[in-house]
Amino acid sequence: MTPATLPLWRRRLFGTPATGIVTLLLGLLLAWIAIPIIRWALVDATWMGSTREDCQAGGACWVFIRARFGQFMYGLYPVEERWRADLAGIAFVLGIAGVVFAPARLRLKAAIAMLVVLPPLGIWLLSGGFGLRHVETREWGGLMLTLFISVYASLIAIPLGILLALGRQSELRIVRLISVLFIEFWRGVPIIAVIFLASLLLPLILPGGIGIDRLARAVIGLGLVIAAYMAEAVRGGLQALPPGQREAATALGLTYWKATGLVILPQALRISLPAMTNEFIALVKNTTLVLVVSILDLLGIAQASLADPNWVGMNMEAYVFSGSIYWLICFALSRWSRHLETLGRRMHR
Amino acid sequence: MTRAFALLNDKRVRDWLYQIALVLGLLALTVFFVRNASENMVKAGIASGFDFLWRNSGIDVPFVLTGYTRADNILSLFWTGVANTMLVTVVAIVLATLLGFVVGIARLSSHWLLSTVAGAYIEFVRNIPLLFFVLFWYFGVIAALPGPRDSLGIFGVAFLNNRGLTIPLPDAPANFRIAAFVILASWAAQWLAVRWARRRKERSGQDAPVLAIGVLLILVVPALAITWASLATRWDIPVLRGFNYRGGFVVIPEFVALLAALVTYTAGFIAEIVRGGIQAVPHGQTEAASALGLRPRRILTLVTIPQALRVMIPPLTNQYLNVLKNSSFGAAIAYPDVVSLFMGSALNNTGQAIEIIAMTLAVYLVIGLAVSAFMNWYNARIALVTR
Known part of the structure; x- marks a missing residue:
């Protein structure tokens, strides 16, 4: 039988003797790794129950995740107030959907309206005041906090990043110098040091008496660093535009900001959207670093739950669960970014 | 007006x-x-100024390369942290490059299962936070290792247990100094040999056996030197006494966990760079080379690798700088790097926030600027000469 007549899988895996040997070795390695994991996570696992004593099968104790699901999602946020976090999440999703599906001529206005309305609304819903019970940021946590930090840090990072990218491309020498210094400084230092820095220095450089919330410090610190990375992502888009675009806009009599807003940015941002999405993924991953100033996001809650005396030895369960959530979020975003990239490439052809 | x-x-x-x-x-x-x-x-x-650097530190460090003790001043605590940062960075870069190249080339393999497994590895590590890996290796893996009595032996000379990795230590480092000198001399000789071969080729068009000389000078001579030094030295091999190992050098579990996390995570990114670099060489290049009658090995060394390297080196440098910055993730598990020792312990003891933060950030900025300057010079050197 010639290889071409074999079914595809046999040709792929056992087409030649060398291929076959590699397949066998790899298969053994995979089985050696995967079989214990599958047995632990699925076959021998315990799904039902309420206490540690229910887990007698020797595999994973998913009961632990069930018992602590609320904490993994909301941290120590009061149980009877958790609907507020849900509502804030729904408001953001609806807001973004509203902008995406709005008719093209209303889209910009809708986006501006959402940018003005949603961030204060989210903070009001989560922290309370004006008729809602006040919830200290100390009690926020879990996946909710991961998303909160990611969204609010990028609310600082994206506008600042765009300004810095424009500054770096500007023909004004001092503006360019300041932008380059700012970008290279924040890109050159570790994010963990920036979070320490923000939590130590921000209270120091503000007038005495103005207390600044612990969580706000971390968000500002992250926002500044990610702004520098965003600026480099936007710069890619700006550099991809032919210089004729701005020259033509200027020749038509548009001012710098009109040309930037109407001609340059709409094209540049579309090109740099995949790169910006990648920076957002990096931001989601880096929110975990707030652990070092004892703010408990999803990973922090998982880590803190290991100290519970009622649930000793649940390290693997906590890590596998929190890790999978991070993986799902980041994988979905990276697929979307790749999709945008192929879309962009097709449009340019 | x-x-x-x-x-x-x-x-x-x-x-x-x-x-x-x-x-x-x-x-x-x-x-x-x-x-x-x-x-x-x-x-x-709080008085501002750098006088506090000469104060007594009084901080114990569990992992010291510089001979620091708690009686030394805060400035030597700073250098201890810098040395620990550099150690984990350099070791992680070497190992992550090796693993990354293996995974990246496996990703391009024509073997379907091999490239799928490599792809799965890349997608797995790139989409999970590094801090997750650090905590996972530390609290999930190292903490779950057996105690010293049931250590995992590595060839009977090194032992891995939940208190870290105990490795043998040479009694007299003199032989290793000689070996290091021989290695440096042999690499210098290689550099001279390459220059000589290039000049000869330009003059007479004849090829010199550069590859053979290179293998000899870069790999064989250093390997011989290290083998000689290890055989000529008496080794302090760790032995189990009571509840723990005596002798040898204990690599703390924080180092092992941080290193494992940095290597597994960074390798995923390096693999993508390697894949991208090799794919960036247009197929026409290899076709043209084989049409000119070059054999496959020479196509690889003369056409594919030089062009792939040119694409790969800028993003690789970026990754290496990321490893340097990411080594600070050790602060989460109290690996005594510069961030956790200086920005953590020393800052808590002295309260000199501004000075300490400035010095810590300066470490990263200075190294980063030095590496970027070197890379710009190197890139300019290997850039394509166009008309």
Whole structure:
């Protein structure tokens, strides 16, 4: 039988003797790794129950995740107030959907309206005041906090990043110098040091008496660093535009900001959207670093739950669960970014 | 009056006015911050300045390369942290490059299962936070290792257990100094040999056996030197005494966990760079080379690898700088790097926030700038010469 007549899988895996040997070795390695994991996570696992004593099968104790699901999602946020976090999440999703599906001529206005309305609304819903019970940021946590930090840090990072990218491309020498210094400084230092820095220095450089919330410090610190990375992502888009675009806009009599807003940015941002999405993924991953100033996001809650005396030895369960959530979020975003990239490439052809 | 307004119509004048306004605004902001900071520091009773560096540190460090003890001053604590940061960075870069190249080449393999497994590995590690890996290796894997009595032996000379990795230590380092000198001399000889071969080729068109000489000078001579040094030295091999190992050198579990996390995570990114670099060489290049009659091995070494490297080196440098910055993730598990020792312990003891933060950030900025400067020089050297 010639290889071409074999079914595809046999040709792929056992087409030649060398291929076959590699397949066998790899298969053994995979089985050696995967079989214990599958047995632990699925076959021998315990799904039902309420206490540690229910887990007698020797595999994973998913009961632990069930018992602590609320904490993994909301941290120590009061149980009877958790609907507020849900509502804030729904408001953001609806807001973004509203902008995406709005008719093209209303889209910009809708986006501006959402940018003005949603961030204060989210903070009001989560922290309370004006008729809602006040919830200290100390009690926020879990996946909710991961998303909160990611969204609010990028609310600082994206506008600042765009300004810095424009500054770096500007023909004004001092503006360019300041932008380059700012970008290279924040890109050159570790994010963990920036979070320490923000939590130590921000209270120091503000007038005495103005207390600044612990969580706000971390968000500002992250926002500044990610702004520098965003600026480099936007710069890619700006550099991809032919210089004729701005020259033509200027020749038509548009001012710098009109040309930037109407001609340059709409094209540049579309090109740099995949790169910006990648920076957002990096931001989601880096929110975990707030652990070092004892703010408990999803990973922090998982880590803190290991100290519970009622649930000793649940390290693997906590890590596998929190890790999978991070993986799902980041994988979905990276697929979307790749999709945008192929879309962009097709449009340019 | 009208002349002043007329000046505003000049774009250059306006540009300067904008820039002056920006600089003044930033200066005002800086003055505002500095004044607040000095007021707040006076209130907290902290004197600014770098005098605290010569104070006694009194901080114990579990992992010391520099001979530091708690009786030394804070400045030597700083250098201890820098040394620990550099150690984990360099070892992680070497191992991550090796693993990354293996995974990246496996990703391009024509073997379907191999490239799928490599792809799955890349997608797995790239989409999970590094801090997750650090905590996972530390609390999930190292903590779950057996105690010293049931250590995992590695060839009977090194032992891995939940208190770290115990490795043998040479009693007398003198032989290793000689070996290091021999290795450096042999690499210098290789550099001279390459130059000589290139000049000879330009003059007479004859090939010199550069590859054979290179293998000899870069790999064989150093390997022999290290083998000789290890055989000629008496080794302090760790032995189990009671509940723990005596002798040898204990690599703390924090180092092992941080290293494992940095290597597994960074390898995923390096693999993508390797794949991208090799795929960036157009197929026409290899076709043209084989049409010219080059054999496959020479196509690889003369056509594919030089062009792939040119694409790979800038992003690789970026990754290496990321490893340097990411080594600070050790602070989460108390690996005594510069962030956790200096920005953590020393800052808690002295309260000199501004000075300590500035010094810590300077470590990363100075190394980063030095590496970027070197890379710019190197890139300019290997860049394509175009007309």
